[in-house]
């Protein structure tokens with residue numbers, strides 16, 4: 001199939017297949033910043049995951065071989081439907097196609113070491129399967145994205161329960177802020193940060209996460225021979 005034919009069959013509801021950027025916001029919930037003893041930020045903290053981080057239900061989250069403290073972080077993902085740079089906050093929601101429930105899997109021991117050495121978080125955050133995602137949720141189904149309840153259970157035990165109303169920086173603010181530095185493209189995903197309750201997962205754990213009334217998803221954690 002030629003490139004133009006491939007482009008014409010691309011569907012935003014399978015955004016994870018597009019090979020676009022995953023832009024992550026850190027410390028966007030004050031209670032989470034505090035539980036990790038980080039300062040509450042006055043500007044968004046940004047980092048990236050590559051598209052190879054995506055994993056879908058039916059495939060496992062693979063424990064990175066170099067970590068012994070893998071954490072779950074449940075987050076609302078914002079799927080960009082129209083690209084742009086220097087997008088004003090007033091127009092930001094016109095660039096949003098929809099949402100997805102996402103996990104920002106984090107090798108916390110590796111992140112702590114990187115932080116102490118002043119090094120980037122890439123190996124802590126961007127490894128293969130570090131971004132499990134749900135099905136695409138069209139924006140029409142989420143009339144109030146700033147008031148969405150997220151939860152995550154490990155082996156049926158509730159670990160995280162939060163609401164996007166507690167985000168420090170709103171979705172329009174984040175879209176506008178990010179687009180001042182990084183041009184947004186159709187198919188990009190923004191992870192909006194995690195509420196409190198992050199904790200470690202082990203091999204064979206079952207992670208179930210949901211957005212009230214919209215979506216649930218289930219993943220298992222596996223170790224692979226290295």
Ligand SMILES: CC(=O)CC(=O)C(=O)O
Nearest residue numbers: 025026027028073193194
């Ligand atoms: C400290 C972190 O890992 C930041 C992060 O990813 C978050 O969601 O907050």
Ligand SMILES: [Mg+2]
Nearest residue numbers: 073104193194
């Ligand atoms: Mg996160």
